[in-house]
Amino acid sequence: MPVLIALDSLTKKFGDLVAVDNVTMTVSRGEVLGFLGPNGAGKSTTMKIIAGFLEPTSGRAQVCGIDVVRDPVAVKRRMGYLPEGAPTYGDMTPQSYLGFVAAIRGFDGAQRRRRVDAAVEKLALEQVLRQPIETLSKGYKRRVGFAQAILHDPEVLVMDEPTDGLDPNQKRHIRALIKEMSADMAIVISTHILEEVDAVCTRAVIIAAGRLMADGTPQELQARARYHNAVYLLVAAEQIDAAEQAVAALDGVDGVERVVRKDGRIGLRINHGGGVNTLQVGAALQARSISIDEITVEQGTLDDVFYDITAALAHRENPYA
Amino acid sequence: MRNIWIIAKREMVSYFATPLAYVFIVIFLALSGALAFYIGGFMSRGQADLQPFFDYHPWLYLLLIPAISMRLWAEERKTGTIENLMTLPVSAAEAVIGKFLAAWAFAGLALALTFPMWITVNVLGSPDNGVILASYVGSLLMAGAFLAIGSCVSALTKNQVIAFIIAATVCFLFTMSGLELVLNVFRLWAPDLLVDTIASLSFLTHFNAVTKGVIELRDIIYFASMMAVWLLATIVAIDLKKAA
Numbered sequence: 262m263p264v265l266i267a268l269d270s271l272t273k274k275f276g277d278l279v280a281v282d283n284v285t286m287t288v289s290r291g292e293v294l295g296f297l298g299p300n301g302a303g304k305s306t307t308m309k310i311i312a313g314f315l316e317p318t319s320g321r322a323q324v325c326g327i328d329v330v331r332d333p334v335a336v337k338r339r340m341g342y343l344p345e346g347a348p349t350y351g352d353m354t355p356q357s358y359l360g361f362v363a364a365i366r367g368f369d370g371a372q373r374r375r376r377v378d379a380a381v382e383k384l385a386l387e388q389v390l391r392q393p394i395e396t397l398s399k400g401y402k403r404r405v406g407f408a409q410a411i412l413h414d415p416e417v418l419v420m421d422e423p424t425d426g427l428d429p430n431q432k433r434h435i436r437a438l439i440k441e442m443s444a445d446m447a448i449v450i451s452t453h454i455l456e457e458v459d460a461v462c463t464r465a466v467i468i469a470a471g472r473l474m475a476d477g478t479p480q481e482l483q484a485r486a487r488y489h490n491a492v493y494l495l496v497a498a499e500q501i502d503a504a505e506q507a508v509a510a511l512d513g514v515d516g517v518e519r520v521v522r523k524d525g526r527i528g529l530r531i532n533h534g535g536g537v538n539t540l541q542v543g544a545a546l547q548a549r550s551i552s553i554d555e556i557t558v559e560q561g562t563l564d565d566v567f568y569d570i571t572a573a574l575a576h577r578e579n580p581y582a
Numbered sequence: 583m584r585n586i587w588i589i590a591k592r593e594m595v596s597y598f599a600t601p602l603a604y605v606f607i608v609i610f611l612a613l614s615g616a617l618a619f620y621i622g623g624f625m626s627r628g629q630a631d632l633q634p635f636f637d638y639h640p641w642l643y644l645l646l647i648p649a650i651s652m653r654l655w656a657e658e659r660k661t662g663t664i665e666n667l668m669t670l671p672v673s674a675a676e677a678v679i680g681k682f683l684a685a686w687a688f689a690g691l692a693l694a695l696t697f698p699m700w701i702t703v704n705v706l707g708s709p710d711n712g713v714i715l716a717s718y719v720g721s722l723l724m725a726g727a728f729l730a731i732g733s734c735v736s737a738l739t740k741n742q743v744i745a746f747i748i749a750a751t752v753c754f755l756f757t758m759s760g761l762e763l764v765l766n767v768f769r770l771w772a773p774d775l776l777v778d779t780i781a782s783l784s785f786l787t788h789f790n791a792v793t794k795g796v797i798e799l800r801d802i803i804y805f806a807s808m809m810a811v812w813l814l815a816t817i818v819a820i821d822l823k824k825a826a
Contacts (some may be wrong), residue, residue, distance in 0.1 A: 275826070312669045316825045337671040344669070348662030352599040353592075364588045365670045393599070409666070 262289040265417050265447035266311060271320035273306050273471075280306040282471035283320070288447045288464075290416070293439060295462035295479070296451035299571050303471040304451040305345055308421050311449070312342040324417050338366070341415035345422055347406030351395030355386050355405045358394060359412060366413045380408040383438065400431045407435065411442065418448045424457060436461045455563040465563075469571040479563065486561020487569060492531040492542055493520070495555035505529060507545045513537045530559070585672045589680025590687070597688055606650065610692045614642055618699065630707025635699050636717045636793045640757050640785055643728050648749035650689060651732020652742045654681050655820070659740035674820040678813055682733050689725040693718065713795035720792030723805035724785055728753050730812035737819040753785075760784025 266288040273281040281303040288294045296304050309315040310322050313333040322329045324336045349358055359380060363373045381387060384404040389397055394405055403426065410418060423439070424432045439448060439461050452458065458465045458479050465482055467475040475482055483489065496504045501519075508529065509517050513536040520528045531537060539556050546553055597603040614635065618624045622634025658664035667677060703709050732749035739745050758764050759780045768777045781787050788801045 309665070314665055314669050314824065334671045334673055337669055340669070342666075342669045344662060344665040346662060348666055350592075350596060350663055351661070352596050357595065361588065361592045362670065365585060365672060367671075406666075 262291050264289050265325055266449065267321075267323040268307070268311070269321045269323075271307065271310060271322055272318050273303075273310060273315065274318045279471050281310070281317070284468070284471070284473050285320075286466060286473060286476060288417075288449060290447050291444055292464055293443045293448045293450065293462045295458040295465040296449055296468065297453065297455070297458065297465055297567060298451075298468040299453070302468045302571070304468060305421055306471075307468070308342075308419050308449065308451060309344075311417075311419055312340060312344075313337050314342075314344075338413075339416045341410035341413065341418045343406050343410045343420040343423055346425075347403045349394050349402065349405055349409070352393055354391050354393055355381070355397075355401075355408070356390040358405065359408055362409045363412055368413070376412050380412045383411070384408040385434075399426050400428060403427060403431075404435075407438075414445075416446055418442070418446050420448070420450045422452060423450055424452065424454065432457075455567060458563060467567060467570050474570045475566070482566050483561055483563055485569075486563070486565040488530065488532070488559045488565065489561035490535065491533070491559045491561075492537060492539060493555075493557045493559050494529040494531065494542060494546075494553065495522075495526065496529070496546070496551055496553060498527065500551045501527060501529070503549055504546060504551050507549050507551065508542055511537060511541060511545055528555075585676040586680040586683065589672065589677055590684040593681050593684030594687060597684070603688065606646065606688075607692050607695060610642070610646055611695060613646075614638065614696055615699070617642065630703055630709040632699060632703055632709065632714050632717060633793065635696070636721060639721045640724065640789055643725055644750060644753055644757060647689065647725060647728035648732050648735075648746045648753065650685050651729050651749055652736055652745035654685060654733050655737040655816075656740050656742045656745040660742070668820075668824075674817050678733065678737075678816045678820060682729060682809075682813055682816075685729050685733070686722075686726050689729060690722055693722055693725065710795065713793070716795050716797050717793040719797060720789050720801070723792075723802065724789050727756075727785065727805050727808040727812070730809040730816070731756070734812045734816040734819060737816045737823075756783065757785045760786030760790075 264287045268284055268286050271281055271284045272279070284303075284307060296308070298304050306315065310317050311324060311329065313329045313336050316330050325339050327335050327339075329336045353361070356377070359377045360373065363376045366376075368376050381390065384407055386401070386404060386408060389401050394402060397405070403423070407420070407423060410420065424435050427435065436457065439450065442448070443461075443463070450457075450461070462479060465475075465477065465479050466473055467482070475485070494504065494508070505517050505519075508514060508531050511531075513533050515532045515534055518530040518532065520530050522528055531542065539558060542556065543553065617638040618632075618635035622637060624634045627634065655664070658667060668674070700714060703714075704711070728749075731752050732745070735749040735752065736742075736745040739748075761784075765777055765781055768780060782804075788804045791798065792801050
């Protein structure tokens with residue numbers, strides 16, 4: 262698949278603040294890249310550079326093989342961009358605003374109408390076409406911004422927090438739309454909702470303090486979770502001490518933790534460096550006639566990975582955070 | 583050219599989508615009429631011309647033109663729409679010129695709506711309509727120069743109040759520099775060349791020349807280059823923010 266976005270040692274400084282620090286990565290057609298990171302990590306700045314709104318201090322950004330600094334207008338022609346918060350002209354109606362964007366994008370007459378109609382249909386904006394945008398709900402405003410970004414079938418779509426502030430149904434709609442379009446485009450979305458990465462992204466990068474900290478499929482990132490593959494065990498409360506001794510004695514077990522569940526019961530988490538499975542745990546418990554209420558292998562969560570990667574760094578940079 | 587036109591059209595429509603356009607036009611007409619009749623003595627001086635009407639235009643523009651120009655860029659920056667506009671395939675020059683032309687056309691519309699003054703003076707007497715036409719052209723050119731200054735100031739801030747005050751101040755300096763009162767202060771010590779330079783940079787000097795009925799090339803060049811320089815400065819300001 263052809264590479265549509267290429268960042269090479271991209272760096273952006275605002276005075277002394279290094280917002281983006283030597284970021285190198287590529288995004289190909291067909292990929293949906295989730296851009297993860299805490300607030301202020303440099304996600305928006307990176308996206309603004311790709312969209313040609315800011316110029317990098319050093320390094321290069323290319324879109325469809327075109328340098329964004331050297332020929333910004335050519336890049337913008339091939340790109341759809343949804344800024345954070347989806348700002349749009351509040352005094353315009355979706356109809357006139359989308360018409361304006363279509364005109365700027367070079368569509369005239371019947372073609373313009375067709376483009377606008379198609380975007381309106383995709384985003385289900387028919388109901389509000391003639392209302393001033395400032396009177397619309399947050400969800401509608403966001404969808405108007407989205408419609409504006411995809412109207413010209415861009416090769417590259419960059420969206421800064423496209424589902425922020427939407428209700429669950431709207432989120433689902435937007436995610437479905439992203440998935441549907443992803444085959445023909447390179448899409449970059451930033452988010453700090455980790456479930457979103459699982460839901461739509463084929464790849465995720467984690468950025469913290471401007472630096473690229475991790476890059477992989479959501480599954481690969483998940484595999485880096487602290488409790489990935491840990492065996493979780495629930496037994497009757499009076500047998501928990503016996504169970505803990507039994508599993509701790511198994512080969513390969515690094516440690517056993519007690520985990521308090523929401524309902525007040527205590528479970529055991531068996532951490533290991535690989536090689537311990539449910540069968541062995543089951544056999545060890547059966548040998549002591551301890552009955553098992555529940556036994557699962559934990560997948561680990563992206564939350565944990567995100568926290569482990571970003572919190573330590575954030576703390577070093579800003580101890581009050 | 584196409585993009586300039588599309589941007590100008592969008593701006594123009596948005597003036598009329600809010601009460602801004604109507605408030606501005608009403609105030610402009612009321613003030614320009616009131617100044618001509620009550621302070622300029624339009625009726626009592628018994629002459630069939632529009633001199634008392636045009637005399638107050640520089641001072642009227644000082645107050646009203648920054649009110650149009652302040653929102654040109656400051657508002658876009660404040661609401662974040664500039665991020666949308668500048669990530670569309672348009673150059674900074676196209677956006678700057680498009681927005682300026684819309685504002686200028688709007689000011690021109692307000693000016694054109696003072697036509698009852700012209701009708702009145704023609705009913706009452708037989709004025710020199712050539713002088714009146716020249717004065718209208720001069721007034722429009724001056725409005726353009728005021729707007730170009732305002733556009734540049736607006737591009738430097740996201741606060742519309744600051745944009746208004748600074749634009750009004752800069753325009754004030756460019757207007758005042760032609761008053762005898764001010765020039766006399768310089769005559770006391772400065773060489774003639776400097777005094778002439780200061781006077782020649784003034785809106786008043788050139789506007790007064792035009793309202794006498796003679797549109798000279800140098801006055802047109804003056805206003806055109808004022809607009810060009812300040813619009814260029816606006817483009818630079820917009821581009822600099824990209825690299826900031």
